[in-house]
Amino acid sequence: MTHSPLSTPYRLGDLVLPNRVVMAPMTRYRATEDGTPLPIVADYYAQRATAALIVSEGISPSARGQSDWRIPALETDAHVAGWRAVTDAVHAAGGRIYAQLMHGGRKGHPLARVLGDVPAGPSAVPSPDPVRTRHGDKAAPITPRAMTRADIRQALADYHHAARNAVAAGFDGVELHGANSYLVHQFLADNTNLRTDEYGARRVTDRIRFAVEAVEAIADAVGAHRTAVRLSPGNPQFGMSEADPAPVYRALVDRLDRFGLSYLHLTDDDAYPALRDLRPRWNGTLIGNVGENREPTTRAAGEAVLAEGLADLVSYGRAFISNPDLPARFAADAPLQEIDSAHLYGQTATGYVDYPALSPAAVLSGVTGRRRSRGRSATTSRLPAPGPARR
Secondary structure (H helix, E strand, O other): OOOOOHHHEEEEEOOOOOOEEEEEEOOOOOOOOOOOEOOOOHHHHOOOOOOEEEEEEEOOOOOOOOOOOOEOOOOOOHHHHHHHHHHHHHEEEEEEEEEEOOOOOOOOOHHHHOOOOEEEOOOOOOOOOOOOOOOOEEEEEEEEEOOOOHHHHHHHHHHHHHHHHHOOOOOEEEEEOOOOOOOOHHHHHOOOOOOOOOOOEEEEEEEEEEEEEEEHHHHHHHHHHHEEEEEOOOOOOHHHOOHHHHHHHHHHHHHHHHHHEEEEEEEEOOOOOHHEEEEEEEEOOEEEOOOOOOOOOHHHHHHHHOOOOOOOEEOOOHHHHOOOHHHHHHOOOOOOOOOOOHOOOOOOOOOOOOOOOHHHHHHOOOOOOOOOOOOOOOOOEOOOOOOOOOO
């Protein structure tokens, strides 16, 4: 076993984290049409319970916030029951899991929403990317509605309701998705917020208002100590534009720092070194992500983040897809398995819960085999097979 700062424990509020390797939120489309997670979702997250903390895939707070077909939700009793199976499985395996609430805002299409309606964002600015529909094809993007003040109040109420449902479903906390082109990010960015009212882009205090109110809505529902937020300053994904993100995010982090939140989850960007600029302004726990729009984060890259004091924990996305026991692989200095990209999305167990873990002998020796087509090798052991969700 090799010594690594990624393997050292950390206390996050009432949670004792066994290491500093966080599983980042990743969309996988394993939900029913109404947004209830499939039974295999419990197996998927339980297999990854050795992460310091799991942040779930983005979950729609309501049908009004649905960004894509078969995205999971947290609006109804059925959704709560589905997620309770997931959290019970994770906790039974010794893990910890936060729900990420992800309102799509302008993202979406009537053919990809259970309500069949036109999505609404800060302004009537369409997303540039085609949208996958319920029929499995892709449709050209449509122009969203500009949100009214009533729409904004409804979105805040949806966050509040979904956060309460998250706790009822057994999640340890709630992360607000304020990044990667979703609703909160749309209010923060230059090209998606053309408003001239109190939520508009004329002043920084107006531009950050919705983000602050969304955090307040969730904190009011579950407590600030169980509320977190993810931000991606300057992230150009999905047609977003932020010419000068520093003043906006400095002001936002300064406001959020007063709330005593569980953590700030922050991604770096090549054009704006957000971790280096914003870490001095944040007094709480900070999770750093340095793989957004870059090569997947390596063990060495995560160790460098911790060594430089840029974050307390490091989140990993793609590496966790094909390496459910990622902390053990880092500790053993073992090679990582490759992703089955053909089955990254969809409804199947293949490419989702069939990645093998290191065998005990491999953990001790630091040696492992690559994933084979049948999922076994002499130095790997099969994780629990897909089956009914454990309750």
